[in-house]
Amino acid sequence: MDFSLIFSQIINGLQTGSVYALVALGYSMVYGIILLLNFAHGDIIMVGAYTAFYAITSFHLHPLLAVLLEVIVSTVLGVVIEKVAYTPLRSAPRLSLLITAIGISFLLENGAQLLFGADTKSMDPIVSGNMTLFGASVSYAALLTIAVSVISMLILTFLVQKTKLGKAMRAVSEDMGAAQLMGISLNKTISFTFAVGSALAGVGSILYLCAYPQASPTMGSMLGLKAFVAAVLGGIGSIPGAMIGGFAIGLLEALVSAARLSMWKDGVVFAILIVVLLVKPTGILGRKITEKV
Amino acid sequence: MKKFLAMFLALVMVVGLVACGGGNNNPSGGGAQTNTDGQNNTDGNNSGGDDSQQPSGGSGDGEIVVAFIGNTTGDYAQYGIPVRNSVQLYINQLNDKGGINGKQVKVLEYDDKGDGVEAVNAFNLALDNGATAIIGSVLSGPSMALADATYEVNMPQISASATAAGYTMIDADDPNSEIRTNAFRACFIDPFQGEKMADYAVNKLGAQTAGILYEMGVDYSEGLMAAFEEKAGELGLEIVAKEAYATGDKDFKAQITNIAAQNPDIVYAPVYYGEAGLAITQARQAGLTATFVGGDGYGSIKDYASAEDLEGTVYCSGYAPGTESVAQFEADYEAAYGEPVPNMFAPLAYDAAMLMCNALEAAENAGLEAGTDDYKQAVIDALAATNGVEGVTGSYAFDEYNNPIKSAAIIELTGGNEQFKEMY
Incomplete structure (x- = not known):
């Protein structure tokens, strides 16, 4: 293995990892604020991919317009799911919320199958072409993917750390009751969190389409699960953690495949979940939460 | 909370593993394109296989009886129906031109539902009804089961689409394996x-x-x-x-x-x-x-x-859609069944029917009596001797394993x- 080959494989890993990271951010944020594992999150990506597919192939929108529309649809879908399915259950036991999330996930997958058909829809890649970097051929799609995800994370960090809404989010995640007493609107803050998470999923969906220009009803489920593992690995609830977890899972997958062990790719990812849960259940950057009695 | 999370994560993992282990349900026949919509079953033929057909009583009454066995219902019917249609199409055209030496060819149709046991049952019924040759089955599995039965009685058989090597070879892993000398196929093997x-x-x-x-x-x-x-x-x-x-x-x-x-x-x-x-x-x-x-x-x-x-x-x-050699077939198929040729199974089946009818003609020319051992052997010999016969999908000859030698x-x-x- 020479340097350029290793470099290419690292780029491959970072490209896949970027998508995982963006999806993992959505998982992490929602979990951080209402302790819900939003399993419909992966399927938001699927809906986003279909939106982009139809916008480009059927309505011949400019790719940039299609991306914008796609992110808006994802965001709205995320908020609608939150309002319709999760808000009425806010005071219900956690398990009810979780089962609802799985139900929504099935609803979206099967709804898409009904609406768009079970077959895979394929489109031309949104970004094509490649350049040579350090003796290795790197696609523009890969560079764009990595850049967009890093920029998204910077914006998100700014949003959470520096803005009023971000402050409200952090407050709600720390203590929901106290935040409410301080005059923070719970509904608004939670909806905002869902909106941001879903918008990131929308961006992730576009980046996914850059790498694999196909949409199918079940594309979100495996992607969602892997992103979830990434979120757990990084420390669920932590924004930089989700990013690190995503990149780590992506790199690991690329290296496992490069070593001709692609049969074990999924196995390795889920084995990591086991190891993390056994050794450090809070993940790399997770906070240690002491249960109050 | 943590305990609950951990338990839930374990559950997720199980779901993940199940999702990974999803099987591959591709049917045996290459990457055939399917066009499942608009399968129109135009004819009211028996699909059950147990509707009793009129026994033809062998030859003598100016009819040659051939049985088609294939899955025209069930999961992979999108492969079986075009095969059935094309066999009908070829034999109807042949009969319109006067059949084989003035004798009409009659096709008995049996649905094996893609199942080996059903295929063998259908074969036994076909035997009772005086069939002298078998066209079928469609999928590799039932074709092999059927070939076991036909080999015992040395009944000439041709499949349009069984791609598994084990259809003509008893042990596909052994190059010196016993060959089912009576079984032929129109498609090439993987x-x-x-x-x-x-x-x-x-x-x-x-x-x-x-x-x-x-x-x-x-x-x-x-x-x-x-x-x-x-x-x-x-x-x-x-x-x-x-x-x-x-x-x-x-x-x-x-x-x-x-x-x-x-x-x-x-x-x-x-x-x-x-x-x-x-x-x-x-x-x-x-x-x-x-x-x-x-x-x-x-x-x-x-x-x-x-x-x-x-x-x-x-x-x-196995088939080049839209080329000159297949244009006529495509037009005929569409005229007869109201839909374009759905996949490569159809032209292969047309060729399979043609190869079988050519071989039957050779046996008829030899003046043998249908249903006798000599007649069956003559059909098999004629099939094996096929050389350079032009079909819709190419020119045919058979190698020592009864696989077609044809151009791709x-x-x-x-x-x-x-x-x-x-x-x-």
Whole structure:
């Protein structure tokens, strides 16, 4: 293995990892604020991919317009799911919320199958072409993917750390009751969190389409699960953690495949979940939460 | 809370593992394209197999009885129905032209529902009803079960689409295995495609180095890959990279990068169209410009990658849609059944019916009595002696394993279309 080959494989890993990271951010944020594992999150990506597919192939929108529309649809879908399915259950036991999330996930997958058909829809890649970097051929799609995800994370960090809404989010995640007493609107803050998470999923969906220009009803489920593992690995609830977890899972997958062990790719990812849960259940950057009695 | 989370995560993992282990349900017949909508079952024929047909009482009454056995209902009916239609189409045309030596050919139709036991039951019924030859079955599994039964009584049998080597060979892994001398097929078997494309890559594309990308654990992909590799070794085509992926993967970038590092002249990727399209897209993104070469699983690949990325990709097919030799067949099929030819099973079935009727004619010419052992042997001998008979899908002869020796249609992707290039 020479340097350029290793470099290419690292780029491959970072490209896949970027998508995982963006999806993992959505998982992490929602979990951080209402302790819900939003399993419909992966399927938001699927809906986003279909939106982009139809916008480009059927309505011949400019790719940039299609991306914008796609992110808006994802965001709205995320908020609608939150309002319709999760808000009425806010005071219900956690398990009810979780089962609802799985139900929504099935609803979206099967709804898409009904609406768009079970077959895979394929489109031309949104970004094509490649350049040579350090003796290795790197696609523009890969560079764009990595850049967009890093920029998204910077914006998100700014949003959470520096803005009023971000402050409200952090407050709600720390203590929901106290935040409410301080005059923070719970509904608004939670909806905002869902909106941001879903918008990131929308961006992730576009980046996914850059790498694999196909949409199918079940594309979100495996992607969602892997992103979830990434979120757990990084420390669920932590924004930089989700990013690190995503990149780590992506790199690991690329290296496992490069070593001709692609049969074990999924196995390795889920084995990591086991190891993390056994050794450090809070993940790399997770906070240690002491249960109050 | 933590405990609950941990428990839930364990549950997620189980779901994940189940999702990973999803099986591969591809039917045996290559990467045939399916067009499941609009299957119109125009005729009111018996599909149950136990409707008693009128016994013909052997020959003598100016009728030759042939049985079609195939799955016209059930999961893979989209393969069986075109086969049934094409057999009917050929035999109706033959009868309109006066049949075989003035005798009409009568087709008994039995539905085996894609099941080996049903196929054998249907065969026993066909025997009771005086059948002198069998056309069927459609899927490899029931075809093999049926061949076991026909071999015992030396009944001539031809399948349009059974691709498994074990259909004509009792033990497919043993090259010296006993051959079911009575069983023939109209399609080529999987390894044949691999050999053909290795040959084509060396002699027509001038390739000296090749990369391989295949799907692990899938008979079709592994079979083609192994045959390609073996033939490449014989021809001096060097395999510089051999990569695999697992069923369900969409990300081949790591494997493609390994292949690209060796910069081969061609990449042989015997996979189905969806994955092939993704692989080609990802290859072009990784700067791999080698020509992609595939098997009949590439049918309709044009919808799964951009025209620019696909340019120059070649694959072999049992059937070249839209070429002159098949135009007449396509027109006839559409006129008879009100839908275009749905997949390559239809023309192969038309050829299978033609080969069988030619052989029956030889036995009739010899003046033998239908149903006798001599008659059956004469049909089998005539089939085995087939040489250069022109069918819709190419010119036919049979090798010692009763597999057709025929040219494959080479399809090339030009300007986003799947163009027939040449017979090879």
